[in-house]
Structure formats: C-alpha cells, structure tokens
Amino acid sequence: MRVKRYVVNALPEAVSLIRSELGKDAVILNTKEIKVGGFMGMFSKKKMEVIAAIETNQANPPAQAQRAPNPQVDAAVEQILQSVQRTATAVMEPPPAPLIDEQEKKRNEREQFIIDEIRDLKEYMVTLSKKQSQSTELSEHLIALSDHLAEQEMDSQWIERLLNEILDKQTEEGTSYNKEQVWEQAFLLLEAWLQPYSGSGISDQVRVVHFVGPTGVGKTTTIAKLAAEQTIKQGKKVGFITSDTYRIAAVDQLRTYANILNVPMEVVFSQMDLPRAFKQLEERELIYMDTAGRNFRSELHVSEVNSLLQTSEPSETVLVLSMTGKTRDMAAVADHFCKYGVRKVLFTKLDETSVYGAIFNLIMNYELLPTYMASGQTVPDDIESFKVDSYIRQLLRSSVS
Structure with a gap:
C-alpha cells in the first residue's frame, strides 16, 4: 500500500x-x-x-x-465520503445498551444507513459524471453564450436550461450549430419563455395606480412621464397623491411636475388621510400615487407601505426597480412585495447599465409582469412599454455583434 x-x-x-x-x-x-x-x-x-x-x-x-480537477464537485463528494466514514466509525463502536437484541437492532439500523449513504453516493457520482461528459459537448459558441449570460448576471439555473435545450435541438437535427445559429436559438427560446409575461401594461380598467419601490429608483420621475403621456396624448384627467414625506423635497419635486402638467396633487401622512385625498380628486379619471422609498429589504417597511395601498377604488400596484441596483437586492425587494400580491414591475435607469440579466431573473423567478422600461430624465419621452423582442436584443446584444 x-x-x-x-x-x-x-x-x-x-x-x-x-x-x-x-x-x-x-x-x-x-x-x-x-x-x-x-x-x-x-x-x-x-x-x-x-x-x-x-x-x-x-x-x-x-x-x-x-x-x-473540479474543487466544487470534489468537495461535495468528500462531504458525503466523510459522512459515510463517520457513520462507519459509529457502527464499530459498541452501543451502551444493556440488551443484546437492542444492540443488534441499532447495529442493523446503522448498517442500513451506511448502505443508503453509499447508494446515494453512487447515484450522485453518476449524475456528476453525466454533467461532466455533457460539459465536454459544449462548443466554443455555446461556451461563449454561457459566459456572456453569466456576465449579464442571469441565474445559472436558466443558463443551464437554455444550453441543455439548445444541445437537445442539435441532437434532434443531427448537426452542430455555428455562432449565428446558437444565438438565434437562444433568442427564440428566451422569447418563448418570456412571451406569457408580455403585454402587461397598466390596466385601462383601474382608476388608482400605486407606485412602490426603494429610495432613488425614480418613482417620482416615472409617475411624471406616465402622467404626461395620459394627459397630453390620451387626454385623461389625472391626479397625484404622494405619501413620500420622508425624503427631503420629495413633495416639492412631484408638485413641480403637477404644476407643469396642470395636475392636482394631494399629500397624505397616513392611511387616515386617504379618504380626504380621494374626495378631493373625485373628478379625476386616473390617480397616480407616489409612496415613500424605504429599505424594502425589511418586510416591516413593506407592510407599512402596503397599509397605504388599501382602497375601495379599482386599483393596482406597480413595483419600480432601478437597473443600477444589485441583482440580489432587487430579488429581496421583489420577494417581500410578492407576498402582498404585487405582480407588476417597472424597470428604470436602463441607460445607466449594460447588465440586463436581473430583469429576466425577476420575471421568471417571481412571475412578475413587466409594464414599462424607463431610461433618462426626459418627460415624457424616456419611457416605453416592455417588449420581449427588444429586451432580448439588449440582453444578447454584445453576443450577437
């Protein structure tokens, strides 16, 4: 030895x-x-x-x-081996139970546990072997696509699923895709996955639209853009309500937009003030409500804002997220608001980033419905409805070029 x-x-x-x-x-x-x-x-x-x-x-x-060598794989295998080794050592140690039949029973249970551990280890090794053999099948074009999507911060589970489906298509057709074919297939698959979530703008059937989201994501500017579109292009009577009394000059900012657009505005400090505000705006066809930006990684702050969203009027809530935020933080915010039934999302500041994978992750992981994409500060031009094909072109842009 x-x-x-x-x-x-x-x-x-x-x-x-x-x-x-x-x-x-x-x-x-x-x-x-x-x-x-x-x-x-x-x-x-x-x-x-x-x-x-x-x-x-x-x-x-x-x-x-x-x-x-694959340190992550080997570490996982080593953990299982250590577990088996610890269990085997436990089997060799005589139990303190005084009765022989009880000793035998425990010994049998431990031996069976070892057998189960070894069986699980074998199955795990087979799975790892399949994954490793599959990785050798990836062409340079698939590897390039995978690397690009990872740089775009798309979740690994979706990258893996995308590559697997492209590989399956290659196998069915008995061919190997070139660069253009790989990205074309990626475009088609991503488009098919996102299509069920497209066309989810703000409903024409609601009278009150609440906008929620963290500090600095651009809620107030976004409200001004949408209000300008409704008043100037659609000819609707729009009103503003703001509860953003935490941020310095937040009320003044929305009031400035209200004056420019000739739109009435009401300020509320608590849920008790809402009936008065709605009464003042009863002649308005559409009401946009701006809420305070808080640390919405805290569920307590989410519940506080949610208490302001209760109304007897037909309404819906839109979560506003900035593309300059961290993907992990956006996911945490979305997770908290989804618990309160928020399903629509609006993305801002697309002009300040070149990383777009977070949009895909949030839509697919939380089944959020994208409404608008905003970029820049120009009111009302720098905003457009979410379009699946336009978004995917942004996501794959550097790959396709």
Whole structure:
C-alpha cells in the first residue's frame, strides 16, 4: 500500500492532489487540522493534514486520462465520503445498551444507513459524471453564450436550461450549430419563455395606480412621464397623491411636475388621510400615487407601505426597480412585495447599465409582469412599454455583434 501525507489549506485542494497523484481509486484515511509555521507558537497558520493511500497493485492512471480537477464537485463528494466514514466509525463502536437484541437492532439500523449513504453516493457520482461528459459537448459558441449570460448576471439555473435545450435541438437535427445559429436559438427560446409575461401594461380598467419601490429608483420621475403621456396624448384627467414625506423635497419635486402638467396633487401622512385625498380628486379619471422609498429589504417597511395601498377604488400596484441596483437586492425587494400580491414591475435607469440579466431573473423567478422600461430624465419621452423582442436584443446584444 502506498501512503502519502498532504498539508493543504482546505479539503477540496487535497482531493484534487490525491486524484491527480494517486489516482481515482485512492482513499482518504484520516484528516485533521494542524498549525504550521509561526514563531514560538505564535503567528502560525491553520492547515489541513490529509492522509491518503492506494493499493500498490493498482495502476496509477496517466495524467492525461484523468478527469480535470473540479474543487466544487470534489468537495461535495468528500462531504458525503466523510459522512459515510463517520457513520462507519459509529457502527464499530459498541452501543451502551444493556440488551443484546437492542444492540443488534441499532447495529442493523446503522448498517442500513451506511448502505443508503453509499447508494446515494453512487447515484450522485453518476449524475456528476453525466454533467461532466455533457460539459465536454459544449462548443466554443455555446461556451461563449454561457459566459456572456453569466456576465449579464442571469441565474445559472436558466443558463443551464437554455444550453441543455439548445444541445437537445442539435441532437434532434443531427448537426452542430455555428455562432449565428446558437444565438438565434437562444433568442427564440428566451422569447418563448418570456412571451406569457408580455403585454402587461397598466390596466385601462383601474382608476388608482400605486407606485412602490426603494429610495432613488425614480418613482417620482416615472409617475411624471406616465402622467404626461395620459394627459397630453390620451387626454385623461389625472391626479397625484404622494405619501413620500420622508425624503427631503420629495413633495416639492412631484408638485413641480403637477404644476407643469396642470395636475392636482394631494399629500397624505397616513392611511387616515386617504379618504380626504380621494374626495378631493373625485373628478379625476386616473390617480397616480407616489409612496415613500424605504429599505424594502425589511418586510416591516413593506407592510407599512402596503397599509397605504388599501382602497375601495379599482386599483393596482406597480413595483419600480432601478437597473443600477444589485441583482440580489432587487430579488429581496421583489420577494417581500410578492407576498402582498404585487405582480407588476417597472424597470428604470436602463441607460445607466449594460447588465440586463436581473430583469429576466425577476420575471421568471417571481412571475412578475413587466409594464414599462424607463431610461433618462426626459418627460415624457424616456419611457416605453416592455417588449420581449427588444429586451432580448439588449440582453444578447454584445453576443450577437
């Protein structure tokens, strides 16, 4: 038996070395944390000591025939192996139960647990093997598409699904797509996925539209753009309500737009003020309500704003999100508002970013209905209805060019 000692920073690093030096049949005999270096016991660094071995009669596979190291995969496998090893050690230890039949029962249960663990490990290894063999099938064009979508911050689950469906189409047609064909298929698939969520503008049947969202996403400017479109182009009588009394000059900003558009505006400080505001605007055909931007990663703040959205009038709520925000933060905000039935979303500041994957993630993961896409500060021009094909061209733009 050939035994070798490794001192590494973490287990995945050791697994990679063991596989490459001793081969795939090597086993880990022991692991423990040690300290190395330092001076007189100080400033030493923590390392992992890993003891591995392989039977000397087993051939060490040539380096070029070995699987390329994958630290994430090997770490997952190592966790399962350690679990099996801990369970096996537990089986060898005699239980303290005084009765022989109870000892036998527990021993059988533990042995069955080990068998189940090994079976699960085998199934897991088969799945990993399939994924690795599939990754070798990816052409340079598919890899380029995958890299581009990752840069666009599209979730990995959707990238993987997209590549798998393109691979399936190639298999069905018995061909290998060139660059243009790969991106054409990506466009068609993304379009088909998003199509059920298209055409979801603000309903003509509602009288009150609430706009909610974090601070600085452009709610007030967006309201002005939509109000200008309705008053100038559609000839509707529009009114404003604002509850954004937290932000300095927020009321003045909306009042300025109201004066320019000759639109009446009411200010409310709590839910108690809403009946008065609606009474003052009873002759208006359409009312846009601006709410305060808060830290909507907090469900408490979401519930506070939601209390202002209750009305007997036909209404709907639109979540406003800025494309300059972090994808993770936007997802957290959307998750909280979805709990209160908010399903429509409007994206702003598209001119300030080149990353558009968050839009796809929010639509697909939370089944949000996109209404408008806004960019720039010009009222009322810098806003347009969400169109699936235009959005996908933005998402794939640098790939197609």
